[in-house]
Amino acid sequence: MVTGSEYKASDPRGVLGSDGAFAPSWLRDKSVAPLPAGVRLDAALARRITAGCRAVGAANMLASQLAGGLTETAGAEFRPTAPAPGLEVPPPFLLSTPDLQGAVLFPEPGYALIAGTAPFMAAAVGEGADTARARFGRYARTLADRHPHLPAVAAAYAPEHRAASRTDDIDPSSAAARHVTLLDALTAGTCSARDFADGWWEARRASLANGERIQGPLSDLFDRVFMILEDYAYDPEFAEPGDLDDAEVEAGVRAAWEDFRHEQADRL
Numbered sequence: 001m002v003t004g005s006e007y008k009a010s011d012p013r014g015v016l017g018s019d020g021a022f023a024p025s026w027l028r029d030k031s032v033a034p035l036p037a038g039v040r041l042d043a044a045l046a047r048r049i050t051a052g053c054r055a056v057g058a059a060n061m062l063a064s065q066l067a068g069g070l071t072e073t074a075g076a077e078f079r080p081t082a083p084a085p086g087l088e089v090p091p092p093f094l095l096s097t098p099d100l101q102g103a104v105l106f107p108e109p110g111y112a113l114i115a116g117t118a119p120f121m122a123a124a125v126g127e128g129a130d131t132a133r134a135r136f137g138r139y140a141r142t143l144a145d146r147h148p149h150l151p152a153v154a155a156a157y158a159p160e161h162r163a164a165s166r167t168d169d170i171d172p173s174s175a176a177a178r179h180v181t182l183l184d185a186l187t188a189g190t191c192s193a194r195d196f197a198d199g200w201w202e203a204r205r206a207s208l209a210n211g212e213r214i215q216g217p218l219s220d221l222f223d224r225v226f227m228i229l230e231d232y233a234y235d236p237e238f239a240e241p242g243d244l245d246d247a248e249v250e251a252g253v254r255a256a257w258e259d260f261r262h263e264q265a266d267r268l
Contacts, residue, residue, distance in 0.1 A: 015096050015103050020066060022105060022115055031211055032115035033125050033132040034157045036139050039109040040090065049095065049104060052116060052124030058097040061104075066092040110147035111136070113157075118209035129211035130159040165216030166264060175207035176214060179222065183257045186250060193246035196253065197229050221260040228252040 017023040022032060037045055053061060091112075096103040102116030102124065114124055125132050137158065140150035162169065170176045182199045185191035191199075204226075214222060233243035244252065 055123035163213040
């Protein structure tokens with residue numbers, strides 16, 4: 001656990017603007033999501049920060065306490081590798097990786113904002129930024145009496161994408177649309193199991209980075225394919241008992257896709 005007695009200097013000027021919010025210049029090519037928080041950095045938020053740091057190779061994050069929009073550069077070092085990572089410093093404060101790939105702004109009790117590059121956010125906010133934003137909206141409504149500022153935060157960081165539950169809901173330019181293209185190609189026999197798996201994981205990473213949201217039957221389909229690919233042995237030489245080969249992956253994915261399409265047709 002890191003305490004105020006272990007402070008190190010940190011300069012957040014590249015991350016924050018003059019208003020104390022994330023600077024638009026720093027946010028370029030990055031995403032941001034609001035997260036529930038208490039009066040201190042808790043274990044749930046610490047786990048997210050730890051995952052983000054590991055994804056970008058950061059051994060620590062530097063913290064700066066903030067006061068009245070002005071930075072007091074008495075920083076604390078947050079170490080994700082500690083057995084019980086945390087920070088015994090009250091908000092407002094900023095955490096940032098040394099290379100500024102990721103940051104957490106904790107302005108006041110009730111919420112924190114996490115932001116960063118695609119690798120940082122994919123690890124720290126594995127559900128996707130838009131899903132995190134949608135969940136925060138529900139959290140804000142529930143705790144509005146205790147924290148009246150939360151609904152305004154939720155409104156400022158509303159989901160950017162509509163949640164898709166059917167293929168008709170999918171944006172043609174989205175990563176989810178690439179998933180559907182891959183399903184069609186595998187079913188038609190124009191895509192091998194290996195090419196399908198490579199394309200699926202690439203599209204999944206892009207979907208998470210873009211903050212795309214899926215729900216209902218479409219989410220069930222994608223989860224089913226995910227589980228199939230989790231058991232896929234890319235290289236037969238290293239296959240373990242229970243792993244799926246190319247033929248089994250193709251059969252399983254086709255069955256999942258066909259079941260989904262039949263269910264969609266039945267709902268029309």
